[in-house]
Amino acid sequence: MDFDTAFQTLINPQHEGGYSIVRNDPGNWTGGSVGVGVLKGTKYGISAKTYPNLDIVNLTIPQAKAIYYPDYWLAAGCDKVPPVVAYQVFDAAVNNGVGAARRFLQRAAGVAQDGIIGPVTQAALAAANPYLLAARFEMARLDYDASLGNWDDNSQGWVRRSVANIYALT
Numbered sequence: 307m308d309f310d311t312a313f314q315t316l317i318n319p320q321h322e323g324g325y326s327i328v329r330n331d332p333g334n335w336t337g338g339s340v341g342v343g344v345l346k347g348t349k350y351g352i353s354a355k356t357y358p359n360l361d362i363v364n365l366t367i368p369q370a371k372a373i374y375y376p377d378y379w380l381a382a383g384c385d386k387v388p389p390v391v392a393y394q395v396f397d398a399a400v401n402n403g404v405g406a407a408r409r410f411l412q413r414a415a416g417v418a419q420d421g422i423i424g425p426v427t428q429a430a431l432a433a434a435n436p437y438l439l440a441a442r443f444e445m446a447r448l449d450y451d452a453s454l455g456n457w458d459d460n461s462q463g464w465v466r467r468s469v470a471n472i473y474a475l476t
Contacts, residue, residue: 307393309379313371316397322351325363330459351400374400382407383423390436394443406450414442444468 307315317323327347328334336358337343346354346362350370354362357373379385382399384392391411398407409419415430431439448468 307389309375309384309396312379312384312393312396313374315393316374316400317350317367317370322400325349378404383411386423386428387411387431388434388436388439391431391440391443394440394447398443398447402447402450410443410446410450413446414439 325347326334326349327345329345330340331348332339333353333355334347335341335343335345336354338355343358344354346358346360348354349362349365350367352360352362352365352370352373354360378399379396381404382395384396384399387395391414395407395411398410402410405421408421408423411423411431412419412421412427415427415434417427417430
């Protein structure tokens with residue numbers, strides 16, 4: 307999947323579409339913790355925690371797209387992975403962080419999880435069945451999500467998101 311298609315898929319209402327302001331979500335606060343900083347919210351997946359100086363409420367889709375390409379797509383290495391799994395890596399980079407997305411990919415590929423998409427990881431990716439790689443990626447991601455303290459509050463959405471990512475492969 308290319309960046310433009312991945313971006314359009316990501317900003318749909320089931321993933322990162324629209325504006326939300328949830329007081330108990332640390333990502334909605336400029337300080338990165340509940341009650342720390344200013345409660346600005348999240349729009350199109352762009353959070354106050356990551357971009358504390360951004361006008362989240364008035365963020366436009368073109369502005370969000372301009373952020374996503376260098377800060378998530380390229381930073382996570384989506385341009386270096388098989389197209390079948392590129393969207394999963396991109397989506398996880400946005401939802402879980404760039405470093406986590408890279409480690410999920412490495413776990414799925416069966417290589418050391420150092421977060422660097424270097425020659426060893428790229429060779430393993432090239433040798434892997436891309437559909438099996440995508441399924442293993444989502445399993446690694448859900449294992450991580452289930453270890454988080456806010457799993458009970460978010461598990462339904464996170465599982466739905468992972469299943470939608472696998473379904474998108476068909």
